[in-house]
Amino acid sequence: MTQTPVPREPDQNIFLYDTMQRQKVRFIPGTPGRVGMYLCGPTVYSDAHLGHAKKEVAFDVVRRAFLHFGYQVRYVANITDVGHLQNDADDGEDKIAKRAALEQLEPMEVADKYFWSFVKDMDALNIMKPSINPRATGHITEQIRLIEELIERGHAYESQGSVYFDVRSWPEYGKLSGRRLEDQEEGTREAVREEKRDPRDFALWKRAEAGHIMRWDSPWGVGFPGWHIECSAMSLKYLGEGFDIHGGGLDLQFPHHEAEIAQSEAAGHAFARYWMHNNMLTIGGEKMSKSKGNFTTIQDVLSQHDAMVVRFLLVSSHYRSVTEFSEEAFESARNGYRRLTETLNELERRLPLAPAGNHSEVDAQIAAQRLAFDDALRDDFNTPKAVAALFGLTSVLNRALGAGDLPQGTLNAAREAYLDLGGSVLGLFADSGAPATGRDETEVVGALMDLVLKARQHYRLSKQYAQADELRDTLSKVGVTVEDTKDGVRWKR
Numbered sequence: 001m002t003q004t005p006v007p008r009e010p011d012q013n014i015f016l017y018d019t020m021q022r023q024k025v026r027f028i029p030g031t032p033g034r035v036g037m038y039l040c041g042p043t044v045y046s047d048a049h050l051g052h053a054k055k056e057v058a059f060d061v062v063r064r065a066f067l068h069f070g071y072q073v074r075y076v077a078n079i080t081d082v083g084h085l086q087n088d089a090d091d092g093e094d095k096i097a098k099r100a101a102l103e104q105l106e107p108m109e110v111a112d113k114y115f116w117s118f119v120k121d122m123d124a125l126n127i128m129k130p131s132i133n134p135r136a137t138g139h140i141t142e143q144i145r146l147i148e149e150l151i152e153r154g155h156a157y158e159s160q161g162s163v164y165f166d167v168r169s170w171p172e173y174g175k176l177s178g179r180r181l182e183d184q185e186e187g188t189r190e191a192v193r194e195e196k197r198d199p200r201d202f203a204l205w206k207r208a209e210a211g212h213i214m215r216w217d218s219p220w221g222v223g224f225p226g227w228h229i230e231c232s233a234m235s236l237k238y239l240g241e242g243f244d245i246h247g248g249g250l251d252l253q254f255p256h257h258e259a260e261i262a263q264s265e266a267a268g269h270a271f272a273r274y275w276m277h278n279n280m281l282t283i284g285g286e287k288m289s290k291s292k293g294n295f296t297t298i299q300d301v302l303s304q305h306d307a308m309v310v311r312f313l314l315v316s317s318h319y320r321s322v323t324e325f326s327e328e329a330f331e332s333a334r335n336g337y338r339r340l341t342e343t344l345n346e347l348e349r350r351l352p353l354a355p356a357g358n359h360s361e362v363d364a365q366i367a368a369q370r371l372a373f374d375d376a377l378r379d380d381f382n383t384p385k386a387v388a389a390l391f392g393l394t395s396v397l398n399r400a401l402g403a404g405d406l407p408q409g410t411l412n413a414a415r416e417a418y419l420d421l422g423g424s425v426l427g428l429f430a431d432s433g434a435p436a437t438g439r440d441e442t443e444v445v446g447a448l449m450d451l452v453l454k455a456r457q458h459y460r461l462s463k464q465y466a467q468a469d470e471l472r473d474t475l476s477k478v479g480v481t482v483e484d485t486k487d488g489v490r491w492k493r
């Protein structure tokens with residue numbers, strides 16, 4: 001029987017690493033008991049890759065942890081469907097428009113196609129849906145208004161139909177990334193530089209050239225918004241002045257987040273009070289990225305691996321650590337995840353038959369692992385330590401289950417600890433609360449393996465050894481080993 005969780009007082013002892021203050025600090029919400037979070041989402045011009053999954057899972061766990069600790073969370077994650085130009089710079093082609101030309105689609109068709117693909121990936125990875133999922137093209141008015149405020153205050157200027165932020169008018173520009181103005185690159189092409197007062201000024205609004213499809217009327221003529229302004233406009237609109245947490249990947253600190261802060265504060269708005277950045281998922285030591293082409297899409301990964309194993313892999317490293325993508329990492333995630341689910345399955349198998357009562361010693365050990373789990377999360381959402389507590393719980397239970405029958409009260413407490421911590425907080429058991437590698441899949445795999453081994457036996461008997469070996473090698477590539485023993489053929493995953 002599942003008990004309804006007792007509502008808890010919001011926990012006051014949550015510490016997070018604030019990129020702006022460069023240290024771990026106690027989290028104090030702007031409004032008691034509530035958390036407002038904004039996360040920079042994807043630019044929807046291609047399928048999401050595993051790097052995006054790392055970021056989404058990281059912040060999904062932060063959100064789930066706040067819920068666990070008794071907070072209400074408003075989670076705003078945007079979708080960039082205009083204004084993100086090649087090389088993240090402020091000239092060049094719009095990433096979405098470029099893709100539209102390539103696929104012979106309307107830009108909005110491209111954005112929708114990849115938006116829905118993103119939603120499907122996020123659902124598979126058991127990421128909670130954002131409270132609000134605003135799109136840049138739906139907030140052009142708000143962006144224009146913010147640009148007007150900046151011009152009125154003397155921090156932005158119009159030049160030939162485009163509007164730029166005047167970085168020299170805002171000495172704090174650079175405070176998040178620690179870059180001093182004089183060290184910043186002067187990246188832009190000559191023609192655009194001539195429009196700017198300073199080459200480091202960044203675009204708030206761009207004049208649309210003749211062939212540019214995505215265009216809107218504005219006080220400065222027909223054009224489109226710069227990439228950074230959407231996040232300022234939408235986060236302030238939905239979370240309000242001085243909202244709690246702004247998140248995103250480390251790679252966005254400069255220029256994107258730096259620009260967001262400057263343009264919001266220079267317009268007179270209090271911006272995010274805490275900044276959280278996830279580190280990168282790498283491949284061969286390099287950031288996995290769409291534009292570099294070194295990516296594996298989430299769909300590809302999910303065709304090879306159980307979604308919950310992928311999620312387990314991602315939560316097993318800390319959000320501020322690099323996660324290197326490799327087959328070995330999947331292998332060990334698969335094993336680790338199986339250890340958890342096997343014990344949970346065993347608990348569920350024994351529950352209906354168990355005698356009433358409690359085993360106080362095991363109850364105390366379960367409670368201790370729960371505390372360790374919570375402590376880990378309070379310490380900057382330390383998921384590897386939280387996972388270690390789940391393994392601690394697993395060891396306690398395996399020992400106790402091995403020693404004999406456990407009473408129902410204790411089995412229930414253990415099951416609830418798994419579903420609460422592993423399920424609700426780390427999101428590892430999909431929303432049904434049932435482990436993803438439950439009995440059904442085991443039955444299907446068992447039946448398929450019987451078939452494959454029969455075929456292998458047939459090849460061997462008819463001396464078609466190459467085919468028999470090929471079957472075995474293919475199985476070993478997906479982590480299934482086949483052994484010939486004196487009692488017959490055995491296989492294991």
Ligand SMILES: Nc1ncnc2c1ncn2[C@@H]1O[C@H](COP(=O)(O)OP(=O)(O)OP(=O)(O)O)[C@@H](O)[C@H]1O
Pocket residue numbers: 040041042043050051052054055088248249250251252278279280281282287288289290291292
């Ligand atoms: N390899 C990665 N690891 C972790 N987070 C990532 C990774 N790649 C992108 N992100 C994060 O995902 C969000 C969306 O990024 P974006 O759409 O720019 O992806 P990208 O692959 O870097 O694309 P591009 O190469 O076109 O810049 C950002 O917050 C970014 O930090």
Ligand SMILES: [Zn+2]
Pocket residue numbers: 039040041231248256
């Ligand atoms: Zn953003």
